[in-house]
Structures are given as structure tokens and as C-alpha cells.
Amino acid sequence: MNMTAQRLMDLAEAHIRDSGYGGFSFRDLAAEIGIKSASVHHHFPTKATMAAAVAKRYGERFFTSVALRPNESAEDAISTYRSAFRAALAQDGRMCLCGVLGAGAGALAPEVAEEILSFFRRCIDDLSRRIGGPGAEARAFHVMATLEGAMMLARAYRSVEVFDQAVASLTLS
Amino acid sequence: MNMTAQRLMDLAEAHIRDSGYGGFSFRDLAAEIGIKSASVHHHFPTKATMAAAVAKRYGERFFTSVALRPNESAEDAISTYRSAFRAALAQDGRMCLCGVLGAGAGALAPEVAEEILSFFRRCIDDLSRRIGGPGAEARAFHVMATLEGAMMLARAYRSVEVFDQAVASLTLS
DNA sequence: GTCTATAATTTGATAGAC
DNA sequence: GTCTATCAAATTATAGAC
Numbered sequence: 385m386n387m388t389a390q391r392l393m394d395l396a397e398a399h400i401r402d403s404g405y406g407g408f409s410f411r412d413l414a415a416e417i418g419i420k421s422a423s424v425h426h427h428f429p430t431k432a433t434m435a436a437a438v439a440k441r442y443g444e445r446f447f448t449s450v451a452l453r454p455n456e457s458a459e460d461a462i463s464t465y466r467s468a469f470r471a472a473l474a475q476d477g478r479m480c481l482c483g484v485l486g487a488g489a490g491a492l493a494p495e496v497a498e499e500i501l502s503f504f505r506r507c508i509d510d511l512s513r514r515i516g517g518p519g520a521e522a523r524a525f526h527v528m529a530t531l532e533g534a535m536m537l538a539r540a541y542r543s544v545e546v547f548d549q550a551v552a553s554l555t556l557s
Numbered sequence: 558m559n560m561t562a563q564r565l566m567d568l569a570e571a572h573i574r575d576s577g578y579g580g581f582s583f584r585d586l587a588a589e590i591g592i593k594s595a596s597v598h599h600h601f602p603t604k605a606t607m608a609a610a611v612a613k614r615y616g617e618r619f620f621t622s623v624a625l626r627p628n629e630s631a632e633d634a635i636s637t638y639r640s641a642f643r644a645a646l647a648q649d650g651r652m653c654l655c656g657v658l659g660a661g662a663g664a665l666a667p668e669v670a671e672e673i674l675s676f677f678r679r680c681i682d683d684l685s686r687r688i689g690g691p692g693a694e695a696r697a698f699h700v701m702a703t704l705e706g707a708m709m710l711a712r713a714y715r716s717v718e719v720f721d722q723a724v725a726s727l728t729l730s
Numbered sequence: 731g732t733c734t735a736t737a738a739t740t741t742g743a744t745a746g747a748c
Numbered sequence: 749g750t751c752t753a754t755c756a757a758a759t760t761a762t763a764g765a766c
Contacts, residue, residue: 388749404661406579409741422744423750431742479660483706486713487652487660488577501713522722525710526703529723533656533706537698540659540674549695550702561731582759596732598761 389427391417396438401478404488405435405496432493435485439499442481447506452514459555461514462527465507466551469531474544483532504528527554562600564590569611574651577661578608578669605666608658612672615654620679625687632728634687635700638680639724642704647717656705677701700727 392413399408410421410431428434450468453460469480482503489497511524534550565586572581583594583604601607623641626633642653655676662670684697707723 386749402661402663404577404579404664406577407661407664410743411741419749420751421742422752425743426749429743478663482713483709484660486709487657488575488580489712490575490651491577491580497713504710504713522725525707525719525723526726529706529710530699530703531706532709533702533704534698536656536659536705536709537677537702539662540655540670540677546698550698552695553699559731583761584759592731593733594760595734595762599731602761604760 388417388419392424392427393434393438393441396434397442397481398476398478400435400438401476401481401484404484405492432496435493436495436499439481439485439496439503443499443503443506446503447510450510452510456514458515458517458520458523459557461511462555465511465527466531466554469535470544470547470551473535473538473547477539477542477544479535479539480532483535486532487536530554561590561592565597565600565607566611566614569607570615570654571649571651573608573611574649574654574657577657578665605668608666609668609672612654612658612669612676616672616676616679619676620683623683625683629687631688631690631693631696632730634684635728638684638700639704639727642708643717643720643724646708646711646720650712650715650717652708652712653705656708659705660709703727 395413395416396408399412410424414421414424424434428437446468450464453464456464472478472480482500485492485496485500486504489500492500507528508521508524511527512521515523530551531554534547537550538544538547568586568589569581572585583597587594587597597607601610619641623637626637629637645651645653655673658665658669658673659677662673665673680701681694681697684700685694688696703724704727707720710723711717711720
């Protein structure tokens with residue numbers, strides 16, 4: 385994976401998080417880095433292939449950023465996830481990539497839909513283990529739903545404070 | 558607003574809730590009711606106009622369905638909202654229209670974005686009043702975020718049970 | 731209110747030269 | 749790895765007849 389491919393993925397990720405799968409074209413990306421759309425097809429054969437690759441990389445980065453820390457409590461784990469989403473929102477005012485794609489999932493190519501589902505499964509699995517105890521999975525679903533929904537609301541309101549208000553009660557402390 | 562216009566809005570609403578703003582074209586809608594796309598423009602001058610009209614009607618229906626009932630508690634109000642979203646999801650397996658459009662808000666026409674924000678503002682305003690007391694607004698944001706996020710997750714998982722797990726803890730009882 | 735016809739643009743994708 | 753050239757299809761939208 386060379387530098388051009390990485391720059392293309394960076395741009396695609398930004399566009400998807402802003403406007404969804406339909407929010408960019410190969411021509412857009414090409415123009416933004418000064419090449420032609422035909423050259424983009426050299427790096428990614430189809431748009432769906434590219435979107436799936438972007439989603440996969442997004443997940444890898446995310447799970448690195450929320451990696452388990454020693455001796456953490458359930459509240460710590462939830463705080464870690466909350467901080468990760470908040471940072472993404474505050475940094476560039478954009479949604480979670482998987483949240484955007486998941487919302488309009490009806491028209492997604494199978495390979496992209498799979499990657500999105502895989503991301504959420506892994507979030508729930510990881511969070512459930514780190515929360516632990518009875519009802520851990522339900523709480524994990526609750527946390528993920530609230531974080532994704534809060535990002536969406538914050539985007540509609542164009543206000544990070546909306547995110548903070550919505551997610552404040554996720555932890556006890 | 559005649560019958561053809563209503564059928565067009567029904568179809569547009571279903572498509573948007575399934576696949577977002579880019580999930581339908583005037584040709585699609587026209588073909589589904591057996592007319593031509595040029596005729597759709599007679600009822601709605603532009604696609605953005607139509608989407609805004611659909612979002613407005615969606616909001617009106619929603620607020621009718623969650624209308625305040627006498628002597629309700631805060632928990633009752635939250636249950637009412639939860640039931641409304643759950644019914645929409647269980648009925649046709651689709652997202653909240655405003656949630657889908659809100660997620661990919663970066664590319665929305667101003668008139669549509671306004672309608673979406675107006676929907677959420679009205680939800681928060683209504684819920685806050687019915688919840689009441691200190692922290693009512695924050696709780697309203699929390700409830701709305703969780704409900705929207707839970708719909709999105711349920712869609713990715715293709716499972717209504719995911720919705721139920723995610724929203725179970727919104728009420729105490 | 732619906733039609734035919736069409737314009738103007740964009741899109742995802744391919745072939746083949748360099 | 750990037751280019752030119754091009755394709756086939758789809759999209760939003762308009763003009764004007766019936």
C-alpha cells in the first residue's frame with residue numbers, strides 16, 4: 385500500500401464521514417491529489433472495494449486507539465470509547481464512518497456491509513468483556529448506540545456540546 | 558396535495574429510510590407508480606424540495622404518534638418515544654428518516670438540513686418538558702441519541718433484538 | 731396531470747499508450 | 749503509475765404538446 389493509495393483513502397474517509405457513500409466520486413478524489421480518475425482505479429478496482437478498504441482501516445485504527453489498559457474498571461472502558469468518539473468529532477466535526485454507512489445500509493455493496501457489521505460486532509465484543517458481569521452485553525449495546533446517536537445529533541446541531549450532554553450519563557462517575 | 562403526490566412521498570420516504578438521500582431517483586419513484594419522471598417534477602419541482610416535504614410530513618406524523626397523554630410520568634414519556642421508534646423499525650426494518658439524513662448531513666440541501674434539525678429540536682424540546690426537573694434536557698438528548706443509535710445498530714445487525722437490548726435501560730421500570 | 735423528447739452533467743469503469 | 753480517450757448508463761431538470 386503506497387503513499388498515493390493512502391492519500392486516496394484519507395480523502396475517501398473524510399468524504400464518507402461527511403456525506404456518506406454517495407458523498408464522493410473517483411473523480412473528486414483524483415482531482416484533490418492532482419491525478420486522473422483512471423489512475424484511482426489502478427489502486428482500487430471499484431468504489432465498493434475502496435470503501436471496504438477504508439472501513440477496514442478505520443476499524444483497525446479505532447481498536448488500536450481504544451486498546452485495553454491494565455487494571456481498568458468497566459467505567460474506564462466506557463470512558464475510553466467515549467473519548468475516542470468525542471476526539472473524532474471534535475477534531476473535524478465528522479461522524480463515525482461506520483455510523484454513517486450503517487445508517488444508509490440498505491444500498492451498500494455486500495463487502496462494505498460486512499465490514500461495517502464486523503466493526504460493530506468487534507466493538508460490542510470488546511466492550512462486553514471489559515465491562516464484564518451480568519448484563520454486560522446489553523450495556524455495551526447501550527453505550528455504542530448512545531455514542532453513535534450522539535455523534536449524529538451533534539452533527540445535525542453542529543455542536544460538540546450536544547454530544548457531551550447526550551453521553552454524560554453513560555458512566556456513573 | 559393529491560393522491561399521486563402522496564404515493565410519491567410514501568415511496569420516497571421508504572427509499573430514504575432504507576438507503577438515504579442518494580437512495581432514490583425521480584425515475585425510480587415514477588416507475589414504481591407507473592408514470593414518467595417528468596411528471597414527478599410537476600408535483601415536486603426538485604429532489605431537495607421533495608425530500609424536505611417528506612421530512613416535514615414525517616415529523617408531523619411522528620409528533621402526532623407521541624402526543625402527550627394526561628398524567629404521564631417522565632418514564633411514560635420516554636417509553637412512548639421508545640415505542641414509536643421501535644414500531645417503525647419492527648414494521649419495515651427501516652431507520653428513522655431524520656436519523657438517516659442527519660448522519661450524512663454534510664451534503665444535504667439547506668432546506669432539507671433545516672427540516673432535520675427542526676425535527677430533532679422539537680423532539681428535545683418536547684421530551685425535556687415531559688421529563689421535567691433538573692437535567693431534563695441532558696436526559697432528553699441521551700434518550701434521543703440512544704434511540705437513533707439503536708435503530709442504526711439494529712439495521713446493521715438486521716435484528717430488532719439489538720434495538721431492545723440497547724434501549725432497555727432508558728427507563729427505570 | 732401526464733406525456734415525449736431532450737439537454738447538460740456526472741458517474742463508475744475500461745482499453746491501451748507511455 | 750499515470751495518462752488520454754472513451755463508453756454506457758444514470759441523474760436532475762426543462763420545454764412544450766396533448
